[in-house]
Amino acid sequence: MSSLAIDVRGLRKSYGDKLVLDGIDLNVAEGTIFSLLGPNGAGKTTAVQILSTLIAADAGEIRVAGHDLHQNPEEVRAAIGVTGQFSAVDGLLTGRENLIMMADLHHVGRQVGRRRADELLEQFDLVEAGQKMAMTYSGGMKRRLDLAMTLVGSPRIIFLDEPTTGLDPRSRHNMWLLIRQLVADGVTVLLTTQYLDEADQLADQIAVLDHGRLVAQGTPEQLKRLVPGGHIRLRFTAPEEFALAAQVLPSAAQNEESLVLQVPSDGSVHTLRSLLARIDDASLEVDELTVHTPDLDDVFFAVTGQPTHDTTDEKVTSK
Numbered sequence: 001m002s003s004l005a006i007d008v009r010g011l012r013k014s015y016g017d018k019l020v021l022d023g024i025d026l027n028v029a030e031g032t033i034f035s036l037l038g039p040n041g042a043g044k045t046t047a048v049q050i051l052s053t054l055i056a057a058d059a060g061e062i063r064v065a066g067h068d069l070h071q072n073p074e075e076v077r078a079a080i081g082v083t084g085q086f087s088a089v090d091g092l093l094t095g096r097e098n099l100i101m102m103a104d105l106h107h108v109g110r111q112v113g114r115r116r117a118d119e120l121l122e123q124f125d126l127v128e129a130g131q132k133m134a135m136t137y138s139g140g141m142k143r144r145l146d147l148a149m150t151l152v153g154s155p156r157i158i159f160l161d162e163p164t165t166g167l168d169p170r171s172r173h174n175m176w177l178l179i180r181q182l183v184a185d186g187v188t189v190l191l192t193t194q195y196l197d198e199a200d201q202l203a204d205q206i207a208v209l210d211h212g213r214l215v216a217q218g219t220p221e222q223l224k225r226l227v228p229g230g231h232i233r234l235r236f237t238a239p240e241e242f243a244l245a246a247q248v249l250p251s252a253a254q255n256e257e258s259l260v261l262q263v264p265s266d267g268s269v270h271t272l273r274s275l276l277a278r279i280d281d282a283s284l285e286v287d288e289l290t291v292h293t294p295d296l297d298d299v300f301f302a303v304t305g306q307p308t309h310d311t312t313d314e315k316v317t318s319k
């Protein structure tokens with residue numbers, strides 16, 4: 001038995017002329033969280049659908065839970081759970097009934113099924129809600145129930161396809177706690193997400209998928225090292241101070257509207273000191289100075305050449 005929960009080599013998939021996965025390799029170690037990160041349409045869902053036996057690949061060697069996916073799809077299915085973007089929750093059933101229905105599908109037996117349903121309602125903070133119809137649930141509750149339903153069959157590997165898309169910050173945070181708990185209990189999680197902070201928060205390993213190709217792979221820290229430095233952000237109140245600073249610091253990216261300069265920086269104290277010296281020498285009145293270490297947004301930009309959709313920073317143009 002290998003210690004890889006998922007081992008993929010040369011996975012390819014096209015829809016007609018459209019190449020969706022262009023020969024990707026993935027190694028997911030048992031008991032870890034692996035995040036497939038990419039923008040809309042990158043091929044994340046397609047990869048999950050293939051790995052969970054829902055659709056067939058055109059090419060590639062794939063082992064999931066130690067089983068060859070082509071030769072032993074039944075064994076793979078028995079070892080995995082999938083929570084997709086489209087919920088399996090039946091709105092006309094109560095939360096508890098949904099869980100019991102799932103237990104029946106897994107043939108776990110009546111008593112065991114009911115006990116498991118109650119344990120999961122407890123674990124997912126749905127004890128009270130468990131008696132109510134799922135159609136009355138909030139988005140966060142529905143996602144929790146959906147994940148709980150995935151766990152009824154005690155899978156060793158769980159595929160979570162964008163588990164927090166559309167959730168408010170608190171519900172996202174709750175979901176993260178639950179996902180971490182699953183891994184602490186020994187489950188392996190393959191998680192797709194468009195959210196850099198989610199991959200950063202949860203993943204042991206991240207693979208960045210763009211147009212069907214893996215453009216970067218590593219731990220969050222390794223990926224951040226791809227973008228040395230980050231920047232120091234200087235904000236001014238007076239336009240003339242901003243203009244003067246732009247002359248003194250020609251390497252800085254400028255945003256004239258918000259009077260902000262971004263000076264590239266390797267994050268070292270030395271660089272910060274020399275910047276402060278230049279500011280002092282030119283007697284610049286800086287309203288605010290902040291140091292930004294690189295985050296996954298920077299990585300994403302560096303490896304795909306495009307910003308992520310949820311970048312909230314003001315627009316800063318390079319000179």
Ligand SMILES: Nc1ncnc2c1ncn2[C@@H]1O[C@H](COP(=O)(O)OP(=O)(O)OP(=O)(O)O)[C@@H](O)[C@H]1O
Nearest residue numbers: 015018020038039040041042043044045046047194
């Ligand atoms: N059944 C299909 N037939 C034709 N094209 C498809 C089909 N399913 C997906 N595609 C295309 O394959 C590409 C990858 O889609 P996929 O859903 O895997 O991306 P994704 O990274 O999961 O994006 P999202 O975040 O929007 O779910 C897209 O261009 C999509 O339009």
